[in-house]
Amino acid sequence: KNQVEQSPQSLIILEGKNCTLQCNYTVSPFSNLRWYKQDTGRGPVSLTIMTFSENTKSNGRYTATLDADTKQSSLHITASQLSDSASYICVVSLRGGYNKLIFGAGTRLAVHP
Amino acid sequence: DTEVTQTPKHLVMGMTNKKSLKCEQHMGHRAMYWYKQKAKKPPELMFVYSYEKLSINESVPSRFSPECPNSSLLNLHLHALQPEDSALYLCASSPGGIQDTEAFFGQGTRLTVV
Numbered sequence: 105k106n107q108v109e110q111s112p113q114s115l116i117i118l119e120g121k122n123c124t125l126q127c128n129y130t131v132s133p134f135s136n137l138r139w140y141k142q143d144t145g146r147g148p149v150s151l152t153i154m155t156f157s158e159n160t161k162s163n164g165r166y167t168a169t170l171d172a173d174t175k176q177s178s179l180h181i182t183a184s185q186l187s188d189s190a191s192y193i194c195v196v197s198l199r200g201g202y203n204k205l206i207f208g209a210g211t212r213l214a215v216h217p
Numbered sequence: 218d219t220e221v222t223q224t225p226k227h228l229v230m231g232m233t234n235k236k237s238l239k240c241e242q243h244m245g246h247r248a249m250y251w252y253k254q255k256a257k258k259p260p261e262l263m264f265v266y267s268y269e270k271l272s273i274n275e276s277v278p279s280r281f282s283p284e285c286p287n288s289s290l291l292n293l294h295l296h297a298l299q300p301e302d303s304a305l306y307l308c309a310s311s312p313g314g315i316q317d318t319e320a321f322f323g324q325g326t327r328l329t330v331v
Contacts, residue, residue: 147307209258
């Protein structure tokens with residue numbers, strides 16, 4: 105069964121601190137993996153996309169890693185800001201057929217001053 | 218224009234009402250989608266349109282009726298909904314059609330059924 109599992113479910117950190125969110129997947133055939141940021145009551149916004157051959161990709165203070173062998177990905181947030189408070193969703197795409205996105209349940213991050 | 222725009226942002230409707238959700242994109246994307254998202258849950262795919270034709274219906278109840286009048290517009294007609302249909306309804310589009318794994322999401326319509 106195609107699944108995406110994220111940990112932790114929720115996380116509280118202080119402003120300025122770093123954090124790492126985890127994503128494990130059992131999706132086949134794998135096409136790519138994206139991290140989305142979703143503010144409460146808003147649509148998801150793509151942060152990074154990782155294909156099978158990519159190990160690391162950065163977007164500002166966000167750095168995503170992918171280990172295709174162990175089927176694990178992480179999203180590292182550096183020097184957190186209050187505006188980083190949101191849900192972070194790991195989404196894996198299936199190769200072939202239509203745009204089948206397998207969503208993780210998300211990690212709810214709260215950054216406190 | 219690089220956005221997917223959804224209207225209204227909020228909607229409250231009774232169980233006997235008929236209402237419609239609207240989604241627009243002017244990026245020339247060839248595939249458009251409706252998702253339903255309950256609180257603290259990931260989005261669930263409802264419908265997929267490819268080149269203005271319905272490609273996939275994920276066994277959605279008939280009280281939800283999608284419509285794609287043209288390549289830029291996607292509607293979701295609602296009739297006789299139940300309170301459990303209250304959710305955030307997200308529209309998304311993909312540049313390269315249904316096989317494109319990139320999805321741009323709108324901000325959603327928060328629907329409350331009373």
